[in-house]
Each structure stands twice: as structure tokens, then as C-alpha cells.
Amino acid sequence: MTEGNFVDYVKVHVASGNGGKGSAHLHREKYVAKGGPDGGDGGRGGHVILKGNKNLWTLIHYKFKKHFKAGHGEHGSKNRSTGADGEDVYLEVPLGTVVRDTETNKVLFEITDDQEEKIILEGGKGGRGNWHFKSPTNQTPRYAQPGIPGGETQVTLELKVLADVGLVGFPNAGKSTLLSVMTSAKPKIADYEFTTLKPNLGIVQHRDFSSFVMADIPGIIEGAAEGKGLGHYFLRHIERNATLLFLIPADSNDISKEYEILLDELRRYNPELLDKDRLVAISKCDMLDEELMAEMKVELDKDLKGTPYLFISSVAQMGIQELKDKLWALLND
Structure with a gap:
């Protein structure tokens, strides 16, 4: 899916149908003068x-059509015939x-199950016909109820990506490169910050x-929880991920500090995000020799406070299978 086709936020205007009028008909037939x-x-x-539709991944079909109106109910008629209901809009x-x-x-409300249905706006009720109002003292009522008008409103549809693993990191940390290596997805990759403006999904075999x-x-x-950068536009997607994979490049000035900043942004946005399983991947490790990697392990064991981590390189395909195994273990623990 290309970036331009991923739409995760739309506003739509919806209107339900009016209820049909009840009929005030009086029975007439041959030899019955006053029915x-x-x-x-x-x-x-x-x-x-x-x-809900499990085969959809985006809200792009509401990008250009944003007004939806349900059908009106039919009016009642003679012989106590009830008018047809207005057509529902799905x-x-x-x-x-x-x-x-x-x-x-x-x-x-939220839609989380396939074929799950929720009514946004109910149609107006149909009016009752005059036969409901007859009584011993009023045997030929010549009035009936009008139908109740439908309503209209504007709602915002906001998609939170349902994915098993969410990649979390600073801009230009190599997240898109890792996704392209681990899956068949083809995200946009370039050497500048905020290359990725929309979430990309891929299936890891x-x-x-x-x-x-x-x-x-x-x-x-830093400051994303207050809306800086792309702010809430991406943080809401992390809420749906079962496991969070923090990606920090090996050439970072301070790996543990970057990890703490990322954690703090998640904590300020929604503290419940810290309850998810976490794994830290140190990327771009093809630049490190074994001696430097051993020194970094000593520091990371102390600074990450028990959070599991591993060294990987997307370009050199280093540690990719081990990363898949660890993520699979976390997802199926």
C-alpha cells in the first residue's frame, strides 16, 4: 500500500431517514358505505x-465521498398496510x-470485530395509522400520526492500526529499512527525517x-505527546500493537537516553502503553566490531534495567532471524 493511499482520519456527514406518515384512511368497499x-x-x-470489514486496511474510500443519507420510510396506506422501512446505509x-x-x-464506540455492526444514527419512527386511535367514543378518527424526522450529524472516523508489533523510534532510525527487510512491504526509504508520514504494514513470515x-x-x-512533529497522528496507532519494538541506531550519542525519551513520550500520551511487551533493537550494528559491542553490552545491561535487547543490521542482514524469534516468543508468551 502506497503512503498516499493510507487514510486514517476522515470526517463524514451522515443523515438518517424520516419515518413515514400514518394513514388516516377510512375503509370503503361495495355495500359498505361507512367502514x-x-x-x-x-x-x-x-x-x-x-x-467492520477485516479486508479493509484504510479509510481511503471516504476520502472523496463524505456525505451519506439513508432512505425515508414509506407512508402507511389502506387495509392497515404498513409502509416499507427506509433503506439503511452501511x-x-x-x-x-x-x-x-x-x-x-x-x-x-469502536469497531474491533469483523462484521460487527453499530448504529451511528437511527432513522425516525413511522407514525401510527388512524385505526390505532378508534375508541367507543371516537369510532371514525380522521387523523393519524406524522412520522418522526430523521437526524443528521458529523462523525470523525479515526483508524488505529491493528498490528502485532509496532516499530518505535526517532526519525531516521532505520525503521522503514527494517520493515522492508523483514517483510515484503516497500516503504519509502530516504536519508532524511520524517520520510515516513503514514504507518506502513508488513507481514513477517x-x-x-x-x-x-x-x-x-x-x-x-521529544514533545510528541503534546502534538509536536506528527504528535497524536502516530501515537494513537501504537495503542493497538501487542508488542513494541524500540529501534535505536548504534551511532546514537546516548542509546539509554534515547530509550528513556521514547518511553517518556509514550508514558505522557497514555501510561497504559508501558504495560505492553517491549524489545530494544540496536540497529546499524554492521559499523561495530566485537570489542565495541562487548563494551556497549555492559552499559546496556545496566541502563535498560532488564528490558531485553539485541544487535541487528538491516543492511547486513545481521540478527534478523534472532529478532523474528524473539518477537514471536513475546507475541506467544
Whole structure:
């Protein structure tokens, strides 16, 4: 999936259908001059319904069409015939979609299961026909209820990527390169910060035909929890990942400090993110010799406080299989 086709945030305007009017018909047929009331009820207006679809990965189908309106209910008719219900409108979304009221920013619900359905906006109820209102003292009511009008609102659809492993790191740490090596994904790779502006997904093939999904999240900068850089646009995707893989380059000035900054940004955005399994990968290790790597291990054992780590190189294919094995173990622990 190309970067331009990944849409994870859209606003759509939805309107439900009006309920049909009840009928005030009086029964008429040959030899029955003055029959009683037999007006039927109006049909309900169409609902606007959100439906989960496991085959969708993006909200791009709402990028250009953003207005949706359900059908109106039919009016009631004679012989107590109820009008047809208005046609429902279904909005299919990928799993992991959060629905918010655009005006209040309140979360209405989330779609996490395939074929799961949630009503965003209910259609108006149909009016009752005049036969409901007959009584011993009013045997020929000539009135019926009007249908209840439908509603309209604007909602925000916000996709949080559902992936097993999320790549976390500063810009230009080599996350996209690692994804391209471990999966068949083809993310944009270049030697400048914020090359990745949208999450990229790839399927990692493991031993015995097993696999898991990895997401390359745009780089974090200090202050991201307050919205700096790409801020909340990428941090929300990390919420859905089962395991977090922190990627820090070996030529970093201070590996443990970078790790603490990344952890602090996650903590300030959502403290629950720190409950996830974590693994630190020191990338670009093809630049290190064994002596320098041994010195770094002594420091890392002390500074990372028990967080598992390993040395890798995407370019030299160093430690990639070991990384897959460790991630698989964390996911299936």
C-alpha cells in the first residue's frame, strides 16, 4: 500500500431517514358505505450503520465521498398496510476504527470485530395509522400520526492500526529499512527525517508458515505527546500493537537516553502503553566490531534495567532471524 493511499482520519456527514406518515384512511368497499378506520402505520426511516470489514486496511474510500443519507420510510396506506422501512446505509470500515462525535470529540464506540455492526444514527419512527386511535367514543378518527424526522450529524472516523508489533523510534532510525527487510512491504526509504508520514504494514513470515503483522510508525520526537512533529497522528496507532519494538541506531550519542525519551513520550500520551511487551533493537550494528559491542553490552545491561535487547543490521542482514524469534516468543508468551 502506497503512503498516499493510507487514510486514517476522515470526517463524514451522515443523515438518517424520516419515518413515514400514518394513514388516516377510512375503509370503503361495495355495500359498505361507512367502514371504520383502516389506515396503516408509516415505515421507519433508514439507519446509518457502521460495519467492520477485516479486508479493509484504510479509510481511503471516504476520502472523496463524505456525505451519506439513508432512505425515508414509506407512508402507511389502506387495509392497515404498513409502509416499507427506509433503506439503511452501511459504512464499512477497517477493524480498529474509533468513531467520535466531531463537535464534542466524544468517543461513541469502536469497531474491533469483523462484521460487527453499530448504529451511528437511527432513522425516525413511522407514525401510527388512524385505526390505532378508534375508541367507543371516537369510532371514525380522521387523523393519524406524522412520522418522526430523521437526524443528521458529523462523525470523525479515526483508524488505529491493528498490528502485532509496532516499530518505535526517532526519525531516521532505520525503521522503514527494517520493515522492508523483514517483510515484503516497500516503504519509502530516504536519508532524511520524517520520510515516513503514514504507518506502513508488513507481514513477517516466521518458521513453520507462521506469521505476524508489523507496523512502521512515523518517527517520534521529544514533545510528541503534546502534538509536536506528527504528535497524536502516530501515537494513537501504537495503542493497538501487542508488542513494541524500540529501534535505536548504534551511532546514537546516548542509546539509554534515547530509550528513556521514547518511553517518556509514550508514558505522557497514555501510561497504559508501558504495560505492553517491549524489545530494544540496536540497529546499524554492521559499523561495530566485537570489542565495541562487548563494551556497549555492559552499559546496556545496566541502563535498560532488564528490558531485553539485541544487535541487528538491516543492511547486513545481521540478527534478523534472532529478532523474528524473539518477537514471536513475546507475541506467544
